[in-house]
Amino acid sequence: MMLTVSSINVSLAGALILRDVSFELKSGATTVLIGRNGAGKTTLLRAIMGLIPTEKGSIALSGTELLPLPSFARAPLGIGYAPEDRRLIPEFSVEDNIVLPGLAIKLSQSEIRKRLEKVYGLLPELQVMRDRPGNGVSGGQGKMVALGRALMVAEKVLMLDEPFQGLAPALALEYARTLGKLRENMRDLTLLITESSPNLLKAIADVTLLIERGAVTVQDQETRA
Ligand SMILES: Nc1ncnc2c1ncn2[C@@H]1O[C@H](COP(=O)(O)OP(=O)(O)O)[C@@H](O)[C@H]1O
Numbered sequence: 589m590m591l592t593v594s595s596i597n598v599s600l601a602g603a604l605i606l607r608d609v610s611f612e613l614k615s616g617a618t619t620v621l622i623g624r625n626g627a628g629k630t631t632l633l634r635a636i637m638g639l640i641p642t643e644k645g646s647i648a649l650s651g652t653e654l655l656p657l658p659s660f661a662r663a664p665l666g667i668g669y670a671p672e673d674r675r676l677i678p679e680f681s682v683e684d685n686i687v688l689p690g691l692a693i694k695l696s697q698s699e700i701r702k703r704l705e706k707v708y709g710l711l712p713e714l715q716v717m718r719d720r721p722g723n724g725v726s727g728g729q730g731k732m733v734a735l736g737r738a739l740m741v742a743e744k745v746l747m748l749d750e751p752f753q754g755l756a757p758a759l760a761l762e763y764a765r766t767l768g769k770l771r772e773n774m775r776d777l778t779l780l781i782t783e784s785s786p787n788l789l790k791a792i793a794d795v796t797l798l799i800e801r802g803a804v805t806v807q808d809q810e811t812r813a
């Protein structure tokens with residue numbers, strides 16, 4: 589297993605939000621977490637990243653216990669995270685926005701170059717607009733930049749929080765195609781994607797998890813061909 593979450597509880601402002609949550613992310617699999625607004629999707633991803641405290645249980649990344657580690661020590665282990673509010677730094681170029689998390693985890697310049705080339709190979713449209721300022725791209729393009737930025741550190745696990753939210757249907761389709769391509773090109777990457785609509789990600793989900801009022805259950809499980 590790439591990531592194992594066991595019996596975690598998370599409270600926010602004194603209210604229990606995640607209730608005894610357990611699930612596993614299989615290496616190289618795409619896991620989709622479906623739940624309505626307020627179900628706890630964002631809270632779960634933030635807990636994995638260490639942005640909010642976990643009260644009990646365990647979160648392990650290929651055997652390494654994450655809970656004792658502060659947030660800044662988790663991303664360098666190879667977890668990329670694209671938050672739902674995928675804000676770019678407006679005065680930074682698209683490329684500098686993509687590179688930023690690589691600098692934050694103190695990658696060498698040559699490693700940053702290498703990863704950037706990989707991101708551009710996968711998302712060539714980002715290369716085309718790399719010199720544009722962060723505030724000079726459309727909402728849909730911004731989602732792609734946020735994906736590239738998360739890929740910068742996602743050596744093992746990539747977590748996308750409601751990447752389709754706010755995208756017009758045509759753009760959502762394009763984004764879904766990009767995810768399919770990502771899947772083909774990075775077969776070892778373990779993906780966790782949250783969504784509020786059960787249908788959008790059916791085609792690429794290996795495992796579907798449901799979250800309802802902070803409780804997670806497995807919907808169905810298929811072996812990827
Ligand atoms: N900072 C916060 N303080 C208190 N409650 C919060 C906070 N953030 C979220 N919540 C509550 O936690 C629950 C789960 O929220 P969230 O994880 O954002 O759900 P989702 O991402 O599935 O829409 C909701 O009931 C929400 O009101």
Ligand SMILES: [Mg+2]
Pocket residue numbers: 629630631672749750
């Ligand atoms: Mg959310």
